[in-house]
Amino acid sequence: MPSIGFDSAKVPPITSVNDLLRPEYNGKVALNGDPTQAGAAFSGVLMVALSQGGSVDDVAPGVEFFRKLRAAGNFLPVDPTPATVESGQTPVVIDWNYLNAAETAKLPAWQIVVPPNAVVAGYYYQAINKDAPHPAAARLWQEFLYSDEGQNLFAAGGVRPVRADQMMLAGTIDKAAVDKIPVIDGPVTVPSPDQTDKATEFLADNWAKAIG
Amino acid sequence: MVRRLREGLPLLPFLAVVVIFLIIPTVTVIVSSVYTDGVFSFDRIQALFSGTALSALAKSVLLSGSTAIIGAVLGAVLAWLIVSSPPSSMVRRAVISLCSVLAQFGGVALAFAFLATVGLNGVLTLWVQQVFGWNLAGSGWLYSLTGLILVYTYFQIPLMVIVFVPALEGLRDQWREAAVSLGASTFRYWREVAVPLLTPAFLGSALLLFANAFAAYATAAALVSQGSPILPLLIRAALTSEVVLGQAGFAYALALEMIVVVAVVMVAYNALVKRTARWLR
Numbered sequence: 001m002p003s004i005g006f007d008s009a010k011v012p013p014i015t016s017v018n019d020l021l022r023p024e025y026n027g028k029v030a031l032n033g034d035p036t037q038a039g040a041a042f043s044g045v046l047m048v049a050l051s052q053g054g055s056v057d058d059v060a061p062g063v064e065f066f067r068k069l070r071a072a073g074n075f076l077p078v079d080p081t082p083a084t085v086e087s088g089q090t091p092v093v094i095d096w097n098y099l100n101a102a103e104t105a106k107l108p109a110w111q112i113v114v115p116p117n118a119v120v121a122g123y124y125y126q127a128i129n130k131d132a133p134h135p136a137a138a139r140l141w142q143e144f145l146y147s148d149e150g151q152n153l154f155a156a157g158g159v160r161p162v163r164a165d166q167m168m169l170a171g172t173i174d175k176a177a178v179d180k181i182p183v184i185d186g187p188v189t190v191p192s193p194d195q196t197d198k199a200t201e202f203l204a205d206n207w208a209k210a211i212g
Numbered sequence: 213m214v215r216r217l218r219e220g221l222p223l224l225p226f227l228a229v230v231v232i233f234l235i236i237p238t239v240t241v242i243v244s245s246v247y248t249d250g251v252f253s254f255d256r257i258q259a260l261f262s263g264t265a266l267s268a269l270a271k272s273v274l275l276s277g278s279t280a281i282i283g284a285v286l287g288a289v290l291a292w293l294i295v296s297s298p299p300s301s302m303v304r305r306a307v308i309s310l311c312s313v314l315a316q317f318g319g320v321a322l323a324f325a326f327l328a329t330v331g332l333n334g335v336l337t338l339w340v341q342q343v344f345g346w347n348l349a350g351s352g353w354l355y356s357l358t359g360l361i362l363v364y365t366y367f368q369i370p371l372m373v374i375v376f377v378p379a380l381e382g383l384r385d386q387w388r389e390a391a392v393s394l395g396a397s398t399f400r401y402w403r404e405v406a407v408p409l410l411t412p413a414f415l416g417s418a419l420l421l422f423a424n425a426f427a428a429y430a431t432a433a434a435l436v437s438q439g440s441p442i443l444p445l446l447i448r449a450a451l452t453s454e455v456v457l458g459q460a461g462f463a464y465a466l467a468l469e470m471i472v473v474v475a476v477v478m479v480a481y482n483a484l485v486k487r488t489a490r491w492l493r
Contacts, residue, residue, distance in 0.1 A: 027332040027333075027352065031438070033437065034438050034439060034440065034449065035455070036440070036453060037449050038453075038454055038455070039455055076332060077352055077355040077356075077436065077438040077439075078327075078331075078332070078355070079437035088333065089331075089332075089333045200455045200456045203455075204264060204456060205262070205263060207438075208439035208441060209263070209264075209267075210439075211438050211439050
């Protein structure tokens with residue numbers, strides 16, 4: 001799920017999306033990629049849209065928020081990487097929670113917030129190329145990804161595995177790893193492929209205008 | 213006939229290179245922009261007239277045009293200053309070597325140099341902020357079109373110097389002496405002899421600068437990560453997006469648009485040079 005990561009040694013603590021508009025965050029808020037290109041940024045915009053009264057069918061409030069963020073001079077049009085986070089160039093980063101969590105391991109002051117009123121989950125899809133020279137090998141790889149072992153590796157990376165619920169019932173999940181993933185109470189929004197298509201169409205037409 | 217063939221033989225490798233690296237890619241771009249996966253359609257060409265694509269085109273032309281003009285004028289003045297010192301002078305040799313290096317200094321390294329200096333958290337920005345309290349980076353102008361113009365100019369001026377110095381060296385002293393001995397003032401010599409002689413070379417160099425900026429990708433890609441404001445970045449977005457799939461055809465259409473723009477500029481340049489160079493023949 002998308003989250004807001006911030007360096008608590010450099011900026012005041014963030015508790016909600018609206019905090020980002022405050023002058024303390026001038027030139028400090030970065031988004032991981034362009035939402036018309038990167039899945040992480042797309043989910044980030046969707047998260048912001050939900051926090052601003054939008055919905056998965058209406059991402060316009062999210063784009064409008066980033067326009068305000070840009071107008072306030074808070075939006076940092078830099079692609080955040082572990083290097084920019086560690087050097088302090090991007091003190092606030094909107095990114096997947098598991099990527100932000102990976103930063104905490106290197107930078108202890110790096111804290112992560114998942115705005116409680118705007119919880120979005122996104123899937124990364126797997127696909128097998130139908131012209132693949134060894135489709136059977138690709139299927140074996142996918143079987144591994146969805147096996148208990150593969151799913152626990154995802155959990156160890158800070159991602160909630162897609163089979164987590166069943167694995168908890170069966171008792172095969174890596175408890176230690178899952179306990180580190182933020183617990184979410186309340187509704188989680190997961191865009192369907194159709195909704196994703198509509199939202200990206202809107203972003204393709206409006207994102208560049210909003211932050212240009 | 214046989215002799216002609218034999219004379220043409222050494223040109224074959226050149227022809228092969230042109231076919232492989234110029235003609236095949238161009239034809240691929242043209243065909244793929246209207247015909248993909250067995251379907252013929254003008255949808256992708258039509259998509260070129262959407263708001264995002266048109267604004268990218270306008271910004272690309274503005275960026276390339278302005279940096280070509282700024283680079284050509286400043287570069288020509290610098291080249292003239294260099295040429296007025298003797299060929300053996302240390303300064304001249306140093307400046308020309310420096311220009312040869314800087315003209316190739318575009319790309320990620322240059323973008324990083326600017327980011328590290330006057331970016332939002334650049335060394336100079338932070339120092340000025342501390343000492344004078346001014347905010348050099350503003351709200352991130354370096355990451356917008358203004359920033360791109362400044363950064364592009366940085367490699368356009370040296371390129372102009374390299375390509376324009378030979379033209380200036382071609383101006384013979386005897387022509388100036390002849391003009392002066394016929395009673396021309398320095399101003400008149402420049403207006404009626406030097407400038408008309410240099411115009412085709414100047415326009416040609418400016419065109420080279422335009423094409424250089426128009427196709428430049430790495431510098432912009434390193435500076436701008438949001439919103440794909442110019443055509444090469446929009447092509448990147450169409451090719452590499454994780455969220456909008458199946459846009460490769462649109463990338464072909466954009467590439468075709470870029471070819472068309474450069475072709476239009478080439479034709480305009482040819483027409484101009486024909487007019488200005490008519491009396492040279």
